[in-house]
Amino acid sequence: MGKRLNSKHKIDRRLGVNLWGRPKSPINTREYGPGQHGQRRKKPSDYGTQLMAKQKLKGYYGNISEKAFRKYYEEAVRRKGDTSENLISILETRLDAVVYRMKFVPTVFAARQVVSHGHILVNGRRVTVASYRLREGDVVEVRERSRQIPLIAEAINSNERDLPTYYEMDSSGFKGTVVRIPKFDDVPYPVHMEPNLVVEFYSR
Structure with missing residues (x-):
C-alpha cells in the first residue's frame, strides 16, 4: 500500500x-480507530x-x-x-480541490500530485501549486499530453461522484470552467x- x-x-x-x-x-x-485502543470511544x-x-x-x-x-x-x-x-x-477554490471536484482524478491526494507534476493548466497556463486559488470564470484543463494517463482517464469515466453544479465541463471531459464560487450548502x-x-x- x-x-x-x-x-x-x-x-x-x-x-x-x-x-x-x-x-x-x-x-x-x-x-x-487504528491501534490497540481504537475501539474505545467515549463521548x-x-x-x-x-x-x-x-x-x-x-x-x-x-x-x-x-x-x-x-x-x-x-x-x-x-x-x-x-x-x-x-x-x-x-x-473549495484551491486548485487541487477543483481538480478533484471536476473528476480529473479519483482523490484529492491524487489531485495534489497531478498539479505538482505539471499536468494541469489554468487559463492555458501550467500551474504546479496545489493551493493556487481560482476565481469565477477560470478554465481548468488537463494538458493534452497527460490525458492518456490511466489515473486521469479512469477518473473522468468514473460514476463514483457527480459533478457539482458550480462547474461547467467541456464535452471533451478534460476541461472545466468555474461558473461560481460555491456556498457551503452547494458542496457535495x-x-x-x-x-x-x-x-x-x-x-x-
Missing part, C-alpha cells in the same frame, strides 16, 4: 467516518467535538497543514459575511461537515 493511500485510510479510521465516501474505505468494515467534550470538526474538514482537503489551515481561517474572518461560509469558499460532502464548529474552535 502506498504512503498516500495508507495515510488516507488512517485518516478515515482515526476520525471514524468514510471521509470521501469511497467504497474501499476501511471504515466500511472496521468502524473504530467527546465541546472542545473535542470542535477539534473533530476541524480535523474532518482539514483532512477532507488532503490533510492541509495546521499552519495553512489557520491562515485560511484568519482570511475567512477578515472577509465580509459569514466566517464559516467564507472558509468553505476559500477551501459525503459526510456531515460543521464549519461553524471549526470557527468556534479557532475563536476560543
Whole structure:
C-alpha cells in the first residue's frame, strides 16, 4: 500500500467516518480507530467535538497543514459575511480541490500530485501549486499530453461522484470552467461537515 493511500485510510479510521465516501474505505468494515485502543470511544467534550470538526474538514482537503489551515481561517474572518461560509469558499477554490471536484482524478491526494507534476493548466497556463486559488470564470484543463494517463482517464469515466453544479465541463471531459464560487450548502460532502464548529474552535 502506498504512503498516500495508507495515510488516507488512517485518516478515515482515526476520525471514524468514510471521509470521501469511497467504497474501499476501511471504515466500511472496521468502524473504530487504528491501534490497540481504537475501539474505545467515549463521548467527546465541546472542545473535542470542535477539534473533530476541524480535523474532518482539514483532512477532507488532503490533510492541509495546521499552519495553512489557520491562515485560511484568519482570511475567512477578515472577509465580509459569514466566517464559516467564507472558509468553505476559500477551501473549495484551491486548485487541487477543483481538480478533484471536476473528476480529473479519483482523490484529492491524487489531485495534489497531478498539479505538482505539471499536468494541469489554468487559463492555458501550467500551474504546479496545489493551493493556487481560482476565481469565477477560470478554465481548468488537463494538458493534452497527460490525458492518456490511466489515473486521469479512469477518473473522468468514473460514476463514483457527480459533478457539482458550480462547474461547467467541456464535452471533451478534460476541461472545466468555474461558473461560481460555491456556498457551503452547494458542496457535495459525503459526510456531515460543521464549519461553524471549526470557527468556534479557532475563536476560543
